[in-house]
Amino acid sequence: MQNLITANQMHEADNYVIINQPISSINLMENASKAFCKCFKKEVVDKDAQISILCGQGNNGGDGLAIARLLHNDKYKNISVYVIKFTDNQSEDNKQNVKRLLKVKVPVTIVKTAERLRELKADIIIDAMLGSGLNKPLKDDYADLVALINASKARIISVDVPTGFPTEGEIPENYNGIKADLVISFQRPKINFFFPESAKAFDSCKIVDIGLDENFIQSLPSNWKLLEKSDIKKLIKQRANFSHKGTYGHALLVAGNTTTMGAAILTACACLNAGAGLTTICIPQSGLTALNTALPEAMTLPRNEHLAIEDFEQYNVIGIGSGLGLEPENEELFDKIINLNKPIIVDADGLTILSKRKDLLDKLSAQSILTPHMKEFDRLFGEHKSWWARIKTAQKEAKGRDLVIVLKNQYTFICLPTGEVRINPTGNPAMASGGMGDVLTGIITAFVAQGYSAEDAATMAVYLHGRAGDKLAENRFVVSAHQVALEIPKTMKSILRS
Numbered sequence: 001m002q003n004l005i006t007a008n009q010m011h012e013a014d015n016y017v018i019i020n021q022p023i024s025s026i027n028l029m030e031n032a033s034k035a036f037c038k039c040f041k042k043e044v045v046d047k048d049a050q051i052s053i054l055c056g057q058g059n060n061g062g063d064g065l066a067i068a069r070l071l072h073n074d075k076y077k078n079i080s081v082y083v084i085k086f087t088d089n090q091s092e093d094n095k096q097n098v099k100r101l102l103k104v105k106v107p108v109t110i111v112k113t114a115e116r117l118r119e120l121k122a123d124i125i126i127d128a129m130l131g132s133g134l135n136k137p138l139k140d141d142y143a144d145l146v147a148l149i150n151a152s153k154a155r156i157i158s159v160d161v162p163t164g165f166p167t168e169g170e171i172p173e174n175y176n177g178i179k180a181d182l183v184i185s186f187q188r189p190k191i192n193f194f195f196p197e198s199a200k201a202f203d204s205c206k207i208v209d210i211g212l213d214e215n216f217i218q219s220l221p222s223n224w225k226l227l228e229k230s231d232i233k234k235l236i237k238q239r240a241n242f243s244h245k246g247t248y249g250h251a252l253l254v255a256g257n258t259t260t261m262g263a264a265i266l267t268a269c270a271c272l273n274a275g276a277g278l279t280t281i282c283i284p285q286s287g288l289t290a291l292n293t294a295l296p297e298a299m300t301l302p303r304n305e306h307l308a309i310e311d312f313e314q315y316n317v318i319g320i321g322s323g324l325g326l327e328p329e330n331e332e333l334f335d336k337i338i339n340l341n342k343p344i345i346v347d348a349d350g351l352t353i354l355s356k357r358k359d360l361l362d363k364l365s366a367q368s369i370l371t372p373h374m375k376e377f378d379r380l381f382g383e384h385k386s387w388w389a390r391i392k393t394a395q396k397e398a399k400g401r402d403l404v405i406v407l408k409n410q411y412t413f414i415c416l417p418t419g420e421v422r423i424n425p426t427g428n429p430a431m432a433s434g435g436m437g438d439v440l441t442g443i444i445t446a447f448v449a450q451g452y453s454a455e456d457a458a459t460m461a462v463y464l465h466g467r468a469g470d471k472l473a474e475n476r477f478v479v480s481a482h483q484v485a486l487e488i489p490k491t492m493k494s495i496l497r498s
Helices: 007-020 026-045 059-073 092-101 139-152 198-201 214-219 227-237 261-273 285-294 328-338 349-356 358-363 374-381 388-400 434-451 454-473 481-497
Strands: 052-053 078-084 108-111 124-128 155-159 180-186 202-208 224-226 250-254 278-282 317-320 344-346 405-406 413-415 421-423
Touching: 007 026, 026 059, 026 092, 026 155, 026 180, 026 202, 052 059, 059 092, 059 124, 078 124, 078 374, 108 421, 155 413, 198 202, 227 454, 227 481, 250 261, 250 328, 250 434, 261 278, 261 285, 261 434, 261 481, 317 328, 317 434, 328 349, 328 358, 344 434, 349 358, 349 374, 374 388, 374 405, 374 413, 388 405, 388 413, 388 421, 405 454, 413 454, 434 454, 454 481
Parallel strands: 052 078, 052 124, 078 108, 124 155, 155 180, 180 202, 224 421, 250 278, 250 317, 317 344
Antiparallel strands: 405 413, 413 421
């Protein structure tokens, strides 16, 4: 897992390399600018494009000045540099890069008011005004200038971070920073790049290696971790010779209702394909024909008022909620299941029941797993105005209740009882269709049934779920939940072979 670090820690990483490599800060800036240009040249191949580079007075602006010189040397013909001088403060490396730039024939304009750039014409604007570490909205000339840039028709590419974007902490609801088409960021994605509000600041992001010490970055204290394929490969257990269906656990899924049997079938299909040895579904009698037709491998436990607590004791793990319905008898059944003190995976209607019955939430056994989307999470733990606040609550609740909370979004956050937040990079917009959550619940349940810990089961399931969707999306505009469920065994095999 990659350590995701704060702006202050990134400065520590810079200083570590400067002291221990050793390398001067100006040469480290040169490395960063070269890495930016290497990526930029793949994005902008037209060397006749009009490129305006807006440089602040700090180190982000120093990067911009170096980038201007390097692109000029790479035969980009129409480069103009605008030095944004709203204050007199200037970093030493910025001063040195001004001197280096003045030795080549690149026009440089000093800008002391936003109005000076009202008529700026460019195909590409490189934003190198303000870097990481900013934690308050822009104001005065910076706010006016950014508004002018955002209103232009130019393609905007930001250096490291968009000007005005906070790299950690709450992203303001009224964000007034740069809206970049692309961010070329240094060494690591910033923590806030994974929050939905970041869509206000950029459309896409590429990460470039600038030569910092990876071992040092990994040693820094951080609760924020970015999952990698190698993490999942280490977790997947090979199937042993002489193992059998009993080796891989018996999962129970309490799911489906008269009009929502599809949810139960999707959950069960995912559970079977993720490797549970035995899968039983607790459904209404009316769903038996549909289930037997769709999934002959699955067994059933008919759901009725006569079920006793003893009927659930043979199962290793219970997944509950997909298409369940909110009838009082299902609430009573949930209460009965919680008293078994078995690991439980709760999704969909199960989460809604918990939001109404906080006494049941308080009784959940340790290492149970909740899989809410945003609205379900807020029903459980209160309204939140930002995703940063939502994750902070998830960390607190996971730790206080000894639960794993899987907060679903494009980048799903897996919040562990330790306070660690694992961020999943897999998945794509083609997966934005009904039933995806049901499939995820089935995969998690299957892994817990096989003996994986709650944190490993959630981590593997979320990553594999998204990766299966990514593979399918290579040749499909839209991916269905059923297709993802069927893709899981292939995805696991491909990771083990990689």
